[in-house]
Amino acid sequence: xxxxxxxxxxxxxxxxxxxxxxxxxxxxxxxxxxxxxxxxxxxxxxxxxxxxxxxxxxxxxxxxxxxxxxxxxxxxxxxxxxxxxxxxxxxxxxxxxxxxxxxxxxxxxxxxxxxxxxxxxxxxxxxxxxxxxxxxxxxxxxxxxxxxxxxxxxxxxxxxxxxxxxxxxxxxxxxxxxxxxxxxxxxxxxxxxxxxxxxxxxxxxxxxxxxxxxxxxxxxxxxxxxxxxxxxxxxxxxxxxxxxxxxx
Amino acid sequence: xxxxxxxxxxxxxxxxxxxxxxxxxxxxxxxxxxxxxxxxxxxxxxxxxxxxxxxxxxxxxxxxxxxxxxxxxxxxxxxxxxxxxxxxxxxxxxxxxxxxxxxxxxxxxxxxxxxxxxxxxxxxxxxxxxxxxxxxxxxxxxxxxxxxxxxxxxxxxxxxxxxxxxxxxxxxxxxxxxxxxxxxxxxxxxxxxxxxxxxxxxxxxxxxxxxxxxxxxxxxxxxxxxxxxxxxxxxxxxxxxxxxxxxx
Numbered sequence: 170x171x172x173x174x175x176x177x178x179x180x181x182x183x184x185x186x187x188x189x190x191x192x193x194x195x196x197x198x199x200x201x202x203x204x205x206x207x208x209x210x211x212x213x214x215x216x217x218x219x220x221x222x223x224x225x226x227x228x229x230x231x232x233x234x235x236x237x238x239x240x241x242x243x244x245x246x247x248x249x250x251x252x253x254x255x256x257x258x259x260x261x262x263x264x265x266x267x268x269x270x271x272x273x274x275x276x277x278x279x280x281x282x283x284x285x286x287x288x289x290x291x292x293x294x295x296x297x298x299x300x301x302x303x304x305x306x307x308x309x310x311x312x313x314x315x316x317x318x319x320x321x322x323x324x325x326x327x328x329x330x331x332x333x334x335x336x337x338x339x340x341x342x343x344x345x346x347x348x349x350x351x352x353x354x355x356x357x358x359x360x361x362x363x364x365x366x367x368x369x370x371x372x373x374x375x376x377x378x379x380x381x382x383x384x385x386x387x388x389x390x391x392x393x394x395x396x397x398x399x400x401x402x403x404x405x406x407x408x409x410x411x412x413x414x415x416x417x
Numbered sequence: 418x419x420x421x422x423x424x425x426x427x428x429x430x431x432x433x434x435x436x437x438x439x440x441x442x443x444x445x446x447x448x449x450x451x452x453x454x455x456x457x458x459x460x461x462x463x464x465x466x467x468x469x470x471x472x473x474x475x476x477x478x479x480x481x482x483x484x485x486x487x488x489x490x491x492x493x494x495x496x497x498x499x500x501x502x503x504x505x506x507x508x509x510x511x512x513x514x515x516x517x518x519x520x521x522x523x524x525x526x527x528x529x530x531x532x533x534x535x536x537x538x539x540x541x542x543x544x545x546x547x548x549x550x551x552x553x554x555x556x557x558x559x560x561x562x563x564x565x566x567x568x569x570x571x572x573x574x575x576x577x578x579x580x581x582x583x584x585x586x587x588x589x590x591x592x593x594x595x596x597x598x599x600x601x602x603x604x605x606x607x608x609x610x611x612x613x614x615x616x617x618x619x620x621x622x623x624x625x626x627x628x629x630x631x632x633x634x635x636x637x638x639x640x641x642x643x644x645x646x647x648x649x650x651x652x653x654x655x656x657x658x659x660x661x662x663x664x665x
Contacts, residue, residue, distance in 0.1 A: 294652060299642035324645050358663045394547035394662050397572050401538060404655045407648065411656045414642050415606045 171216070171243045179216075179247045179259065185311045192262050194313035197248045199255040204323030206232055211261035216244060221255040249315040262313055268302045268331040270345065273364045275413060276302045278347075280335055280381045281372040282402060285310045289320020290403035291370070296324035298410035303330040304338060304367070306381075335369075339384035342367070347386045349377050350405055354388030362413040370406050419464070419491045427464075427495045427507065433559045440510050442561035445496045447503040452571030454480055459509040464492060469503040497563040510561055516550045516579040518593065521612045523661060524550045526595075528583055528629045529620040530650060533558045537568020538651035539618070544572035546658035551578040552586060552615070554629075583617075587632035590615070595634045597625050598653055602636030610661040618654050 181187035182195050193213060196205045199221060205212065206228060214235040222229060222238065229236065239247075241254040248257045270276040277300055282288050288310045295303060303312075309332070310317060318325050331338075339347060346366035369385055371377030377385065391400060391408050400408070429435035430443050441461060444453045447469060453460065454476060462483040470477060470486065477484065487495075489502040496505045518524040525548055530536050536558045543551060551560075558565060560578050569576075579586075587595060594614035617633055619625030625633065639648060639656050648656070 290649060290652070293645050294648070296643045296645035297639075297641055297648055299644075301643075322646065327644055391545075391659065392662070393545055395544045395549075396547075396575055397541050397544035398570070400542070400545055400655065401651075403649075404538070404542060404652060407652045408655055408659045411639065411659065414640070 171237065171239050171247060175214070175237065176243075176247055179257070182259065183249060183315065185314070188262065188311070188313050193259050194262055194318065195248060195315045196258040196260055196318055197250050197253055197256075197315060198319065201318060201321075201323050201325075202256045202258050203228070204326045205258055205260055206234075208326035210263075210326065213259040213261060215259075216247065216257045218244065218254055218256065250319065263329075265332055267333070268304065268329055269342070270302070270365055270367060274302070275300055275362070275365065275410075276304060276367050277406065278304045278335065278339070278367050278369040278381075279309045280306050280369055280377050281308045281375075282370065283308070283310055284373055285314045285316035286320050287373065287401070287403045288312060288314075289317040289322075289325075291406050292317070292321035292328050293324045294403065294407045294410060295328050296321075298407075298414055300410065301328055303328060304335065305330055305332045306335045307332055336380045336384065339367070339381065342384075347384055348389050349382065349385030349387070350409060351376060351388045351390055352399065354390040356392050357389050357409055357412040358392060360387070360389050360412070368409060368413070370402055370409075373402055419485065419487050419495060423462070423485065424491075424495055427505070430507065431497060431563065433562070436510065436559070436561050441507050442510055442566065443496065443563045444506040444508055444566055445498050445501055445504075445563060446567065449566060449569075449571050449573075450504045450506045451476070452574045453506055453508055456574035458511075458574065461507040461509060463507075464495065464505045466492065466502055466504065498567065511577075513580055515581070516552065516577055517590070518550070518613055518615060522550070523548055523610070523613065523658075524552060524615050525654065526552045526583065526587070526615050526617040526629075527557045528554050528617055528625050529556045529623075530618065531556070531558055532621055533562045533564035534568050535621065535649070535651045536560060536562075537565040537570075537573075539654050540565070540569035540576050541572045542651065542655045542658060543576050544569075546655075546662055548658065549576055551576060552583070553578055553580045554583045555580055584628045584632065587615070587629065590632075595632055596637050597630065597633030597635070598657060599624060599636045599638055600647065602638040604640050605637050605657055605660040606640060608635070608637050608660070616657060616661070618650055618657075621650055
């Protein structure tokens, strides 16, 4: 049974303020938790239903982690998912450390991506396309938000991020190639992305802000063949990543 | 003020059963409604707030449509959006008429896409890439679901759809090129899509079902460069559309 104090602690982690205070976040559902357990994240406590434990006993017994058996009802009340009959973990957040593009590496830069679902989707896309680093504006959704973690389908364990003031960050890059996604610009079908660089994606409604736009050396766009006004930022990120990877 | 009978009618259209019974569906929010008003859909009634009416009076006065002035509160209670301070329209559904690919045309085929958000996103992507026809399995989400209409951001006015038994439909196509998205298959980066054909996208969890797979002549896949297990079906649809359009 879930103790009152643990239940209260988990509830607090639904909020960014307490995630930062405690340096901890929630990971929910079988797939995400199983990926978490084989990652380098520190796990504070794992809430498991009987059935999840039975299915994964060899793996779970190997973990040196505090394990609490709970009912699906308790999980539902503790977590953010509407249904969860498997598990929930509390994991330690990582230090916000600066990241830069190595040679032969592309890095995604997110300017004010507000929707947690979009951010989670972008983590999953980055992971599919082998992009291991995200640079996020301070106004971008908190990656430790349970909705982001959940939408990333486990990819949060394989992608690193650095939150910062983007203008300051980009201003400090010396001679780096910075591409930015706009509704007008060179076609991604003919852009020579080379083998390294930064790809800036902008806010859902307003695109890349003027402070960040100053640092974009090459404006790129996804050619439109019909009449929709725009593409969702997750969709656009995927199409751009596909274009920069093809032929390599 | 919204009458009880109209309010009840609108409430009923949240449910597929009543949308089918009444041959009507809901369109919510300024962007979607403005696109609806310039489309060939029949509009039964338009609920408008004072502010939406003031901003769009010339256009609204031109419409021969029953107009009801409402408060944002009434809109919120009537519709499915959490906030809506502009408008809501009741529009007539269209007849479910058979569609086929013309020469020089690609058609998307959706096998059991269950999530309304995904279906709405796919409408928007189809519209961006100039794809004007969708063939949907009977088990695919109802395109007139308010969540689909809303996620399509107005693109539902420019894309047509036909719901049917896919095996029967595909079995009846004579010599057509049918591509299907799988986790294994020929790379979309090197596939020669030609200028016409059908692109089958499968269910969110299970992909293309065996009944439909039999009719797929060419299995295609999106090359993976990292470790994510899969891509969301909306994301995959966009990447495939981008690949079939490039160079044309």
